[in-house]
Amino acid sequence: MNVQASSDGESQVDYTHSPWLDPSATPFIQIKNINKQFGAFTAVNDVSLDIYKGELFALLGGSGCGKTTLLRMLAGFETPTSGSIIIDGVDMNGIPPYERPVNMMFQSYALFPHMSVHKNIAYGLKREGVAKAERTQRTNEILEMVELEEFAKRKPHQLSGGQRQRVALARALIKRPKVLLLDEPLAALDKRLREQTQFELMNIQEKLGITFVVVTHDQEEAMTLATRIAVMDKGDFEQIGTPAQIYENPRSRFIASFIGSANLLDCAVTKRDGDFYSVSQPGVDQPIVVEYDGELAVGANVTLAVRPEKIHVEKRSVANSSVAQGSNQLNGVVKEMAYLGRLSTYHIVTDSGVLIEVTSPNQSRYRDGNHPIDWDDEVTISFAPQSAVLLTE
C-alpha cells in the first residue's frame, strides 16, 4: 500500500504507485453496473469496478465465475445486458471489437495457423493500413523484444508452447493498445516456464506502461502479477484489493479459503478489551485473543481465520521457553506431517479436538534426515493476536 508516516504523524499516500487510493484520480477503465444474462443464467451480476492507467489488474475466480465474460465484454465480443464500460473516457457501448483501443491475448493463443509468425504479428498493423516498411520494422522490433527473431518465418505449429505464447503476446501488443486483455495467459505452460514467464510479463508491462487486465483461476499467478486483484464468485466481486490486502485482510470465509489456505473456526465473542476480542469455540473453554479493529458485540458469531504459516509450532518439551508473551497457545498432537523441502505442513489436533493446519519453514538443515517434529509428537502451537482475523461473512 506504500503508506509512509510523515513528520506530523499523518500518513502520506504514494499515489503514483497506488492510483486507486487517490480520490482525485480518473479511472482509465470504468465498469459501471455491468450485468450479463445468458438466457436465465446471470453470468455477471451488476458489478462496478475502476481500473487505473498502468495497472496490472487481475480478475481471479474459479470456472464459471464470470471473469471471462467480463473480459470478453471489455474486448467487445459480448454485449452487456445492462450497464456501461468506459475506456479512457469513451463509452464502449455499440463499438465493435475491431474499433476498440484494446487487444486481447487469447487463452488458446488463437494464432492464425496459415500465417507465419511474422504475418501473425503484423496482422493488426496491416488491418490498420500501416505501410509495409513501417510494418516490417515494428514487427521486427517486437520480435526482438520477445526474442523470436529467428522464428519469424516459422508457422505456429512449428513452435513450442512458450514460443507460441510469446507470439500471441507480441501480436496483441504491436498495435500499442490502451488496454491489453489476457485470458489465462500462462495456463498452457508448464510450471517452470510459467514462473519465468510471469516475470517477463511484468517486465513488459512496466516497460510499455500499458494497462493489463488478466483473467486467471490461479491465485498464485494473480498474486505474483497483479497490482490489484478482484476476486469473483458467481458473477459478483467478492473482494477487490492489493494481493496483500486480500491475503491478510480477507473479507469473507470464501476469500480466506480461496486465496491461500486458512484455518477457519466458528467462534462466538466472549469478551472485549479495546481492540482485543476474546473468542471461543462452542464447548471449548480456552478463549483465543484476536486484535480486530471493527465493532463486534459480545455473543456475536464470528469466524476466526488464521493462516497456517502464521502459527508457530514447537515440541511441547521446548515450547514453554520460546512462546512469545501474549500469544495464543494451544496444545495438540501431530496427526499428519508432510515434508515439502523448504517447508513442512502439519495437521495438528488440539486437546479440544480441533484440526489445525500449520506450515513451518525448515530453516535449519536436518543432516541426519530426521525431522525434529514427527507423527504423534506432542506439540504446542501459538500465534499472536495480530496474526488471526475475525470474519463476519
Next chain:
Amino acid sequence: MAASDQLTGPWYARITGAIHRNLTSLIVGIPFFWLLLFFLVPFFIVLKLSFAESIIASPPFTSLLDWSKGGFPEIAINTENYLYLIEDDLYTKTFLNSLKIASICTIICLLIGYPMAYGIVRTQGTWRYIFLLLIILPFWTSFLLRVYAWMGILADQGTVNDILLYLGLIDKPIKLLYKPIAVYIGIVYTYLPFMILPLYANMEKLDSSLREAAMDLGANPVSTFFTVTLPMTLPGIIAGSLLVFIPATGEFVVPDLLGGGNVLMIGRLLSSEFNANHDWPVASAIAVVLLIVLVVPMMLYHKVQAAEASN
C-alpha cells in the same frame, strides 16, 4: 500325448501372432482387393475395348490378339477410335461443353453451399442437426425420381410457369425444360449436398477464437472473412468442388432427362455411342478420355492434400 500338447500351444500362438501382425495389412488389403476387382479390372476391359475395332457381330468388337497367323498371336492395337474423337469436332465440343457446365455448376454450388454450410455451423443446438438432416434428406428418394419431379416443375405447364403466370409476371409459358438452364438447375440441385457436407465438416472444426482474434486486431467482418475464414476453409472448398465437379462432368441422367437432345454432355454422348450406335470401341475411348480429364484435377487435389498434411 504330452508331447503333442506341448506342440499345439506354440503352434496356436504362432498362428495368432501372425494374425495380429498381419491384421493391419488385412484391414488395408480388403479395400485394395475390392478396388482392384471392381475398379481396375473393368477399367482395363474398357481400355482394351478402346483399342479394338468395331464390327457387326456379337460381341461387336475385334479382339486385340490376332491368332490367325498361327503360332504367336499378334497384338492389333487400333488407335482409330482416339483419332476419330479428335477428327470429329463433335466430341471436342461435347467435352468442352461438359467441362463448362460442370465448372459453372460447381461455382454455383459453392456460392449457394458455402453460406448454407456456414449458417448450419453457426446454428446452435437441435436446429443444427435438423438442418443437416434436411441436406441429407433428398438421398432418401431415388435420384431418378427426383429428376422426373424436376421435369414436372420445369415443364411448360409445370409448377414454375404456373406460378409465374398466376402472378402475372409472364403472359405465356417460358421454355425451361430441354434448355441448358434445366440442366444447370438439375445438376446444381443434385450435387449441392456434396458441396455442403465437406464444407460443413471443415467449418465445424474451425476455432471461433481465430475469427475473434482477427476482429480484435482490427479486421472488420469482411476482412476477417477474406483473411481468416476463407483460407482456413480452403480444404473444404477444394473437397466439395471436386465432389461436385467430377461426377457433374460425366453426368448422364440430368442432361438426358432435363436437357433432351439440346444440351451436349459427354455422358449422354457416351451412352448413345454405346446403345444407339453400338460402337463399343468409340464409347470406350470416350470413357478413357473422360477418365484422364477427371484424373488431372484429382491429382491436383491430392497434391494440395499432401502439402496440407506435410504442414
